[in-house]
Amino acid sequence: MTFPASKLRLGVLSLVVSAVLVAIKFYAYMLTASQAVLTDALESIINVFTSGFALYSLYLSGLPKDENHPYGHGKVEYLSVGFEGALILIAGLYIFYSATLAFLEPHAVARPDLGIALLSITALVNLAVGFLLIRSGRQLKSVALVGDGQHLYLDAVSTLVSCVALLLVAATGNALFDAGAALLLGGFIVVNGLRMVRRSVGGLMDESDVVVVREVIGELQQFRRPAWIDVHNLRVLRYGANLHIDCHMTMPYYFSLDEIHNELNDIEALIRERFDVEVEMFVHADPCTFTSCSHCHMPECPVRHHPFSKEIGWTLTNAVKNERHRLVAE
Ligand SMILES: [Zn+2]
Ligand SMILES: [Zn+2]
Ligand SMILES: [Zn+2]
Ligand SMILES: [Zn+2]
Incomplete structure (x- = not known):
């Protein structure tokens, strides 16, 4: 993967815009002393740090393989997701704590009108930049940019929740609406952070991607040849x-x-063609024994000991195990 200048420019744009929006949101918090606005501002400040780190990891993961990283640098993306998740989790827990205090002892919200005006501006900017990132991300086939854009959409939604809270406070004079909105947003942020940490750990621990494994097995089964007697010990690792x-x-x-x-070259080519991403495939060949004869399709086999009885279909269960296939009767 190369790192086109336009991708970099869009990444930098999203970074700069986030930084400006954080400043506006903290200003709005100083004016209003609203818990919901504080929540919104804290979430945005994390976005600034994480999109910076994501930009760097995007650059790293795009570096070509080299002699000291023979599998490429793709895994750094999981680290970035984990870092982002941990930060979001900490912020979410802090927000929960501070919102609970505000719930028990509500303090007044000042100038909700100004707060709503400032927050609305940030929401509009987020929506516009998010739209731009998602559209160009799709054109450039960049998962990271599309993800960034979706994040900005989500930000606009949480800003909307803060605005509604300020409106309710202005209408009723009851500051509990403010603390309630902060609790709601805090809970949402905690769940989001947990999910990201979970995804990062799965990637770093080489959790098997069952969807891809199934696709590989299905492809081999569909195009299997008589000489491909059985496939086993199949493993898929994702590197970025x-x-x-x-x-x-x-x-x-x-x-x-x-x-x-x-035959091995043909198997590798078959699987490589199946996926849009870069695939590195190694097949290890095992010599057949006579226990295979009863499920082996080889026509005119010069050494056949048993007649062909029936095919063993390749499935997730028998292709992943490190064990040759046998018919149960044997
Ligand atoms: Zn390297
Ligand atoms: Zn060769
Ligand atoms: Zn084997
Ligand atoms: Zn045979």
Whole structure:
């Protein structure tokens, strides 16, 4: 992956806009002393830090493989998500704490009219920039930019909640609406942070991506050839956007190295074509034994010991295990 200047420019734009909006939101908090506005401002300040770090990790993960990072640099993206998640979690817990205090002992909200005006401006800017990021992110096929844009949309929604809270406070004079909105937003932020940390840990621990594993097995099953007797020990690792896939394939033991090499090349090409992202695939060849004969399709096999009985379909269960396939009867 290269790092086009337009992607970088859009990333920087979102960073600068977020920084300006944070300043406006903190100004609004100073005017209103509203818990909901504080919540909104805190969430935005995290956005500034995290989009900065995300920009850096986007740059790192796009670096080509080199001799000291033979699998590429894609995994740094999980670190960025984890960092962002941890920050969001801490902010969410703080907001929860401070909103609970405000709930128990509500203090007055000043100048809700000014607060609403300032917040509305930030929401409009967020919507406009978010729209721009999502549209160009789709054109540039950048998951990170689209994600950034969706985040800005979400920000606008939480700003809307703050505005409604200020409106209710202005209409009723009851500051509990303010603390209630802050609690609601705080809960939302905590859940969001937990989800991001969870995703980051899954990626760093090489949690298997069952959807991709199923796709690989389905593709092999659909185009399987007689010489591909059984596939086992199939593993998929995701490195940022790229995939590393390896598996064992049992093949006729009397094939020449040349024949095996051709079959393996075809398997690798088949799987590589299936995915849009870069795929690195290694297949290890196992020589067949006579326990395979009863489910082996090889026509005119010169060494067949048992007649063909029936095919064993390749599934998530038998293709992932590190064990050759056998018919139960044997
Ligand atoms: Zn490197
Ligand atoms: Zn094996
Ligand atoms: Zn080769
Ligand atoms: Zn055979």
